[in-house]
Amino acid sequence: xxxxxxxxxxxxxxxxxxxxxxxxxxxxxxxxxxxxxxxxxxxxxxxxxxxxxxxxxxxxxxxxxxxxxxxxxxxxxxxxxxxxxxxxxxxxxxxxxxxxxxxxxxxxxxxxxxxxxxxxxxxxxxxxxxxxxxxxxxxxxxxxxxxxxxxxxxxxxxxxxxxxxxxxxxxxxxxxxxxxxxxxxxxxxxxxxxxxxxxxxxxxxxxxxxxxxxxxxxxxxxxxxxxxxxxxxxxxx
Amino acid sequence: xxxxxxxxxxxxxxxxxxxxxxxxxxxxxxxxxxxxxxxxxxxxxxxxxxxxxxxxxxxxxxxxxxxxxxxxxxxxxxxxxxxxxxxxxxxxxxxxxxxxxxxxxxxxxxxxxxxxxxxxxxxxxxxxxxxxxxxxxxxxxxxxxxxxxxxxxxxxxxxxxxxxxxxxxxxxxxxxxxxxxxxxxxxxxxxxxxxxxxxxxxxxxxxxxxxxxxx
Numbered sequence: 083x084x085x086x087x088x089x090x091x092x093x094x095x096x097x098x099x100x101x102x103x104x105x106x107x108x109x110x111x112x113x114x115x116x117x118x119x120x121x122x123x124x125x126x127x128x129x130x131x132x133x134x135x136x137x138x139x140x141x142x143x144x145x146x147x148x149x150x151x152x153x154x155x156x157x158x159x160x161x162x163x164x165x166x167x168x169x170x171x172x173x174x175x176x177x178x179x180x181x182x183x184x185x186x187x188x189x190x191x192x193x194x195x196x197x198x199x200x201x202x203x204x205x206x207x208x209x210x211x212x213x214x215x216x217x218x219x220x221x222x223x224x225x226x227x228x229x230x231x232x233x234x235x236x237x238x239x240x241x242x243x244x245x246x247x248x249x250x251x252x253x254x255x256x257x258x259x260x261x262x263x264x265x266x267x268x269x270x271x272x273x274x275x276x277x278x279x280x281x282x283x284x285x286x287x288x289x290x291x292x293x294x295x296x297x298x299x300x301x302x303x304x305x306x307x308x309x310x311x312x313x314x315x316x317x318x319x
Numbered sequence: 320x321x322x323x324x325x326x327x328x329x330x331x332x333x334x335x336x337x338x339x340x341x342x343x344x345x346x347x348x349x350x351x352x353x354x355x356x357x358x359x360x361x362x363x364x365x366x367x368x369x370x371x372x373x374x375x376x377x378x379x380x381x382x383x384x385x386x387x388x389x390x391x392x393x394x395x396x397x398x399x400x401x402x403x404x405x406x407x408x409x410x411x412x413x414x415x416x417x418x419x420x421x422x423x424x425x426x427x428x429x430x431x432x433x434x435x436x437x438x439x440x441x442x443x444x445x446x447x448x449x450x451x452x453x454x455x456x457x458x459x460x461x462x463x464x465x466x467x468x469x470x471x472x473x474x475x476x477x478x479x480x481x482x483x484x485x486x487x488x489x490x491x492x493x494x495x496x497x498x499x500x501x502x503x504x505x506x507x508x509x510x511x512x513x514x515x516x517x518x519x520x521x522x523x524x525x526x527x528x529x530x531x532x533x534x
Binding site (some may be wrong): 155 | 346377
């Protein structure tokens with residue numbers, strides 16, 4: 083991992099090595115708070131902030147800390163980052179803090195964060211580490227929001243309810259009702275729904291990956307054909 | 320050699336412990352006042368929903384009567400306050416905290432505003448973990464069911480009527496959830512009875528000395 087390109091990092095974080103649906107890390111918050119879009123965005127943002135801070139800090143001290151004590155040091159850094167962000171959120175986004183409740187301090191135990199600190203930030207320089215934190219957080223947040231939207235839609239028949247908790251009073255009417263008089267579908271909102279929809283998302287991702295692989299295989303096969311045709315046309319003219 | 324590395328590592332760990340603790344401590348000190356302010360605002364917001372600004376002119380958060388687990392009838396698990404709303408010094412509403420211990424998923428923390436004439440000014444569920452989509456309709460954000468208490472009193476309906484319709488009372492239950500509304504109706508009734516039993520304490524409470532910073 084000597085040279086890292088930002089393009090590879092982005093592709094890894096968002097798709098190929100997505101923390102939520104490929105590495106399957108941090109499933110506890112993923113399953114617990116994705117009952118609605120607003121919760122999902124809140125936890126996604128908080129996790130991303132922690133990832134950026136912890137990756138940056140770990141990258142800065144990577145040459146000071148010896149291998150023997152690196153894990154306790156990383157955990158201390160992560161716990162400090164989480165606590166600070168929790169305090170800041172309490173001071174400046176109190177309602178969101180109330181919603182996320184216990185899942186905010188639990189970010190400390192999200193394996194994505196320690197995983198990226200040890201697996202990436204401890205071996206790379208500041209820029210790529212911070213970016214990796216950002217893009218991994220974004221990948222995690224995207225899955226959270228997608229899952230939140232699917233569960234909220236099937237569970238309540240509407241999406242983006244209560245967005246004013248996150249974006250201020252102006253967002254109170256962002257709610258989009260798809261099915262008026264929808265009979266609430268409890269399974270989707272309760273934890274089992276989270277497992278089912280996470281499974282479906284992983285399945286869809288695998289289907290897309292298969293398609294891409296097939297197309298790539300087809301593309302590889304084509305140049306030979308193309309080359310032949312060139313030769314054919316060559317002989318005709 | 321080994322001793323050296325142990326010393327070095329322990330010092331390193333100690334150094335990081337001190338640094339991270341210092342970081343948390345300074346963030347705490349910086350945000351302390353904001354957090355206290357936010358907590359107060361959140362608390363006051365629920366109170367203002369029951370007694371809006373045009374019905375009182377005092378600071379309810381500073382005009383309180385302590386109640387707690389020892390107070391009969393309220394079922395409180397910790398120290399709480401009855402908040403008093405006044406207009407021109409006279410008590411208009413007492414906002415009483417009460418716990419419904421028999422919700423479907425544990426306790427439901429409520430506040431019940433009782434007017435000086437014994438009618439209900441409003442009921443709000445502050446803490447509840449009822450089933451999403453069913454029992455959580457006690458939350459004003461999900462359903463306006465709690466508004467059906469407004470204007471009720473111990474004589475409207477009479478004691479028999481203080482139950483959900485399924486139990487031959489006057490209050491609606493929710494489709495698919497009877498336990499939650501049953502618990503809330505019972506707790507609201509207990510708050511009313513508490514207000515009646517303590518009329519003197521609540522509605523003739525002496526006004527606290529002005530602190531000077533009520534806005």
